[in-house]
Amino acid sequence: MYDVMGGTVDEPDPETMRRVLDGLAQADDEHPDVSLTHESGWCLSVFGGGLLLWENPDEEAVAPGEMRNVGREEILRLFGLLAAGDISSIEALPWQR
Template identity: 40%
Template structure:
């Protein structure tokens, strides 16, 4: 899912979530994220709440 400001949250089948801005890079990720948390992250992205998303325990880079 990508919002108008080019922020993107991608999810793999294994539950790895990647969060990044497609224009400026700096990808971050979390592993084994439960489905309920993934939905919450997508909701925050849809609402444009990037500040709250950035407070999550992201690890640097791609998994």
């Protein structure tokens, strides 16, 4: 997981995910997001205002998806799914591509 300043946290627990997400309050143009990446390459990036980006840079055949106005608890739920490797549940959501 990457915090808003680019610091890394390996295998974050739910409390650490909450703390990293809280760090978005300090986001700026140079450091606009926090993210969680699974070992499979899938990544959820969260930007201020609830913009969520879902992508796997290693999968060129799959376009990145986005959702807007995603609430904090839903973001944390999705982080939990990704940390558990439940890619199919996240992929099944209505991503705008």
